[in-house]
Amino acid sequence: MSSEDERTNPPGEQLALIRESVRKAKEPKARRGTWRGADLAEGLPVARVLVDKGVLHLDKYFDYAVPAAMDADAQPGVRVRVRFGAGAHNVVSGRREGGGLIDGFVVARLTESDYAGPLAAIAQVVSPEPVLSPALLRLCRAVADRYAGSLADVIQLAVPARHGRVEKKPSPEPPATPAPPEPGTWSRYPTGPALLRALGRGDSPRAVWTALPGPHWPAELAAAIAATLASGRGALAVLPDGRAAARVDAALTALLGEGHHVLLTADSGPEARYRRWLAVSRGAVRAVVGTRAAMFAPVQDLGLVALWDDGDSSHAEPHAPMPHARDVLLLRATEERAAFLLGGLIRTVEGAQLVETQWALPVDASREEVRAAAPLVRTIGDGDQARDGAARAARLPSLAWQVAREALLRGPVLVQVPRRGYVPRLACERCREPARCGQCAGPLELTDGSSAPQCGWCGRPEAAWHCQECGGFRLRAQVVGARRTADELGRAFPKVPVRTSGRDGILGAVTGTPALVISTPGAEPVAEGGYAAALLLDGWALLNRPDLRAGEETLRRWTGAAALVRPATEGGTVLVLAEPTLRPVQALVRWDPAGHAARELAERAELGFPPVSRMASVTGSPAAVAALVALVELARLPEGAAVLGPVPVSGDRPGGPRRAGDAPAGEHWERMLIRVPPGSGAALAAALKAAQVARTALKQTDQVLVRIDPLDIG
Template sequence: MSSENGHPEPAPPQGEQLALIRETVRKAKKPRAKPRTWRGAALAKELPVAKVLVDKGPVHLDKLWDYAVPAELDADARPGARVRVRFGAGTRNVRDGRREGGGLLDGFIVERVPESDYQGPLAAIAQVLSPEPVLGPRLFALCRSVADRYAGSLADVLQLAVPPRHARIEGEPSGPLLPPPDAPDPGGWARYPTGPGYLEAVARGESPRAVWTALPGPQWADELARAAAAALASRRGALVVVPDGRAAARVDAALTALLGPGRHVLLTADTGPEERYRRWLAVNRGAVRAVVGTRAAMFAPVRDLGFVAIWDDADSSHAEQHAPQPHAREVLLLRAAQEKAAFLLGAFGCSVEAAQLVRTGWALPLAADRARVRAAAPLVRTVGDGDLARDEAARAARLPSLAWQVAREGLRHGPVLVQVPRRGYVPRLACERCREPARCGRCAGPLEARGGDGALHCGWCGVEAVNWHCPECAGSRLRAQVVGARRTAEELGRAFPAVPVRTSGRDHVLDTVPGTPALVVATPGAEPVAEGGYAAALLLDGWALLGLPDLRAGEEALRRWLAASALVRGQAAGGTVVVVAEPTLRPVQALVRWDPEGHAVRELAERAELGFPPVSRMAAVSGPPEAVAEFLAAAELPEGADVLGPVPVPPPAAGRPRRPGDPPPGEHWERALVRVRPGQGAALAAALRTAQAVRLARRDGEPVRLRMDPPDIG
C-alpha cells in the first residue's frame, strides 16, 4: 500500500489486518439479490437493471440510480434513451441505498447491467419516453468531464448538451450520409507559411493543434470552412463554434459554396426549437458529419469527430450563462483531448488563454509573416489625451481634428466605420499622470472609491488602500472618465450633413452595408461588413474600454479594436484607422503594430508573476455574507489555496437584466475568490463541489453560488 506521494504507508496492526480480512470475505460471500419491482412485474431476461441518470439538478443527487427494466419495455429501454422513473419511495441510490425525493422524473439510461449492487427491491422504469438514443457514451463522458471541471451537476450539463424532445421530429428519416468530399485546395491558407501543412495534416487523418492569428479581412470564414472540409475528406467529423449568428451564417455560406448543400448543418438559436432538434438528430444519427453553430453547438454529438475549431474565443458569448457556466473553448479542448481530434483556435487577436496553449506547447502558433501582416492591415493613427485637450474640434463635437480629416478623406472612397463603446461602462481608476491602472498592494486587484468619503478599497480582497501612490511615477492623484455615446450619430450627422448615417447596435444589428460613402456608427461586436471593406474607421472613446474594472480590460479593448479594424481595407488600398486613446498604453501600441500575439505574451507574463488565471485556477463563491463564510470554512480547500475577499457584490445597474451571480433584488451579497496554484484546479473544483453537496444534503443555511474560472474577476 502506498500513499499519493509514492511513499509506502505503515501497515496496520495485526488485529486490524485480521478484522479487515474477515470483513472482505464476508462481503465477497454475500449473495446478490435479483432485481424485483414494486408490483412484481416480469423483468427483462437479459440485462434487467438499468443505471439511470435522473434529471434532477442538485449536486448532492448527482449519481446513477439502479432501476429494474420490465419485460414490456426491454426493446425500447436502450442505453441513451429518455425514460421516466419514480424517484422516491422504493428507489435507492446505487451506492448507499438511501431513499430520496418523490414523484416521477425524467432521466436517461446510461447503461444496462445484469445485476445491481443494491440488495433490496428496485423500482421499475415507469415509461420509455423515446427509444431514440440521445445520450451516447462519448457525450456522457464529455458531460461528466465538464461537470467535474466546473464543480457542477451532471444533470445541469445534460440540459445544455441534449435539446428538448420533439416527438414528431423523431419519426422523420434523417437521410443517408453523403460520401466524403475530396481534400480542398489551400485557398487562403496559402497566405500563412504553415497553413497548407496544417490543412494537409487534417486531411490525412492526423490531429494537429494550432492557435491561428488570422489576417485582416473577410477570408477567415472561407479558411475555417476549408479546414472543416479537410476533416470530412479524412472520413471524420468537424465542429466549428463561433460567437454569434452572423459569424455562423458566414461560415455556413462558405461551407455551402465549397461543398454544396447536405454535408453540414447550422445549429443556432435562430433556427427555432423544432428545426434545431431535427438537425441535432441528423448529427446524432450520423447522417451529417459537420456542424457550424454558436455556443450550444459545443456539445453537438458529431460522429468520428476529427476536427474542432473555435473562432474569437475571448468573446463573452462563448461563456454559458446557465449552470455550471462552461466556456466553449474549454469544452472543445476537452473534446479534442478525449476524441483525439485536431484543434484550431482562431481570431484576429490573441487571448491570454491562447497564448498559454502555445507557451505550454499544447498547440503551435499559426500566423502570417510580418510583411504580409503589414500589407493586409490598415494604417493605424492615434489621438491621445494631450491632443484632445489642445483640439478645439474635439472639445466642441467630441471628434478630434485628425479623425475629422480621416473621415472626410475616407468618405470620398467608400463607407467609414465609427465604433462607439456602449453606454454604461464604468471605468476603473487610474493614475492621472501616467494612466497606469490603480491596483491593490496586497493582491493587485482594481481599486474602487466607495461611499461618500472617497476611501479606496480593493475590488477583490476588500482591503482599504491608505496613502496610495502610483508604483510607476509616484503620482498620488487618480482619474476616472465616463463617456456617454448616445448622441454620437446625431453629432456626426450634423458634422457631415450630406452623408447618410447608419447605426448598428443591440436593438438593430446590421449584417452588411453597401460600399457607397456613408457613416456607419456601431457598438463593439455589432459592426457590419462593408462591401469591399471600409475606407476608414474611427475608434472613439478608448478610455471607456480601457477603463473597465476588470483584469481583461486591455485585452478586451484590443480585441474589439482589432475586430473593427480588420473590416477596413489594407494600407496598400488606403485604409486608415484612428483610435482615440493614450498612445503609450500597451493595447494601443499593439494595435498600431498589429501585434496581438506580443500583447498576449506580455499579459500572460504579468499574470504568471501575480498568480492570476490562466496560469492559476480561480473560483468565485457568492451569496449572503454568512453563507459564504460558512461555506468557505467547511470546504476542504487544497493546500496553499488563497482566499481573496469577500467583497460586496454590487446590484445590477438600472435597466440591465439580472444575470447569474447578481444578488436578488433587495438582498446584500458578498463574493470571495479562491485561487490555487497550477495543477490544483481539479482539486479545487472537487472540494467546492463536495462542500456544496454536503450543504444541500443537510439543508444548512442559505445556498451559495459557485463559478469556476469566472471571466470577470475585477
C-alpha cells in the same frame, strides 16, 4: 429506486425478489400509481438511470427495474420517465406512498444491481432514440467534474429538448467524402498549407491561429473543416454569435455544397435545431457549424474541433455549471484524439499559454503579409484632444473629422462607440458627481435629445433632479452613447446616410456606398469591399474598466472593427482615440496581438493569476460565502491554495443583475476568490463540490454562486 434508508436484502436474492413481486402485481383495478407490468426483462433486468435532478447531493446514478414490455426500447442513451422521491413505487410491496414522475436517461443495462433493497420500475420510455451516446456521457461527466457541477445540469446543456415529430422522420443519407481543398488564402501563413495537409491525412494537429485582417477567415476555417471531412472524419466549429456562424456556413456551402454540414444556432428554432442535431447524432451529417451550445454536438468520429474568437464572452455558458466553450473543446480534443484549432484576430492569454507550453503550435503570418492586409492605424491622445478646439466643442478632434470626410468620398465609414443608447450616464455639471435616481439610486440616463432624464433601473423620470452633494440642478453627459453620436455626426454630414447597429438592432452587412455606420463593439456589420475608414471613439471607456482583462478585451474589440477596414494599400485608415503609449494601443498600431498576449501572460505568471493558476469565485451574502469557504477548507484544499477576499460586489448578485429592492435593506453581496497552483484544478473543483453537498446536508439555503475559472475577477 434505490435508497440508503430502506431495508436491505442479500444481493443474490434481489433479482428473485423483484421477479416474484412483479408477478404478484397484476391486479386489474390497481389504484393510481401502481405498476401493472406483466414481467421483468430477461437477461438485463436492471437499468442504471441518470435522473434529471441538477442538485449536487443527487449527482449519481439510480437503479430501476425494466419491465419486459420496455426491454427493447429501454436501451442506453434513451429518455425515460421514472418515479423519484420519498415513497416512489416499490416493486416488491406494490405500494406507492408518494414520489413524482421525472425525466431521466438510461446510461447502462445490468444483470443485477449493487443495491440490496427493492427497486422501482421504469414508468415510461419517452423515446427509443438513443440521444445520450457513451462519448457524450463521458464528455458531460468530465465537464461536470471540471466545473464542480452536476452531471444532470451539463446534460441539459448538451442534449436539446425532444420533438417527437422530428424523430419519426428518417435522416438523409450521408454525403460522399469530399476531395481535399486547395490551400487558397492559407498560403499567406507559412504553416497554413501544412496544417491543411495534416488534417487531410487524418492527423490531429493542435494550432493557435492568429488570422490576418480582412474577409478571408470564414473561407479559411471552412477549408480546415473540408480537409478534415476529406480524411473521412467529422468536424465541429464553434463561433461566438449567429452572424459569425452564418459567414462560415455560407463559406462551407460554397466550398462543398449542400448536405455536408449543418448549422446549429438558436435562430433556427427548436424544432429545426433538433432535426439537425439528430442528423448529426445518427451520423447522417459529419460537420457542425454553430454557436456556444454546439460545443456538445455529438459528431461521430470527431477529427477536428475549432473555436473562433475565444475571448468573446458569448463562449461562456451562463447556466450551471457555466462551462466555457474553449475548455469543453480542449476536453473533446484530448478525449477523442481530435485536432484542435483555436482561431481569432487576436490571441488571448489562454491561447498564448497553449503556445507557451507547446501544447499547440502557432499559425501566424509574416510581417510582410500583415502589412499587406492591415489598415493604417493612427492615434489621438488626451493631450492632442486637449489642444484641439474642435475636440473640446464637439467631442471629435479635427483629425477625425478630416479622416471621415475624406473616407466618405470612397466608401462607408465605421464609427465604434463603447456604449449604446443616447446618453447612458449623466453627472452633475458643477461637481461631476454621478446623477442617481431618488427612489432606487439607479443611474440616470437620457433616451433621446428632448425627454427628461430617467432611471436606468426602475424607469422613473427625474424631471426635478438636484445634486445631493452640491445642490446643483444642471446635468452633463458622463458617457455619450451610440444614438447621440449618430445625431451629432448626422448633423455634421447632412447629405450622408447614417445607420446604427447595436443591441436594439444589429445589421449583418452594409453596401459599399458612402455612409456613416455607428456601432457598439461586437455589432459591427460587414461592409461590401471593406470600410474606407474606422473611428474608434472613447477608448478610455474600455481601457479604464476595473478588470484584469480590460487591455485584452479592448484590443479584441478594436481589432474586430479595424479588421473590417480596407488595407492600407487601398487607403484604409483606422483612427483610435486613446493614449498612444498604452500597451493595447501600441499592439493595434503594430498589429501585433500575439506579442500583446505573450506580455500579458508573463505578467499573469508573475502575479499568479489565471490562466497560469486555477481560480474559483464564491459570491453571495457574507454569511453564506464565509460558511461555504469554511466548508471548502475543511474539504482539504490542495497545497498552495490561497483564499482572497472577501470584497463587496457592486452591480451583480448570484443569479443575475442586481437592482434596488432585490435584497433587504442593509444587505449586500460579497465575493471570495480561491486560487490554487497549476495542476490542482481538479482538487479545487472536488473540494467545492463536497462543500456544496455539505451545505445541503446542513440545510443552508442562502443562495451562493460558485464559478470555476470566472471571466471577471476584477
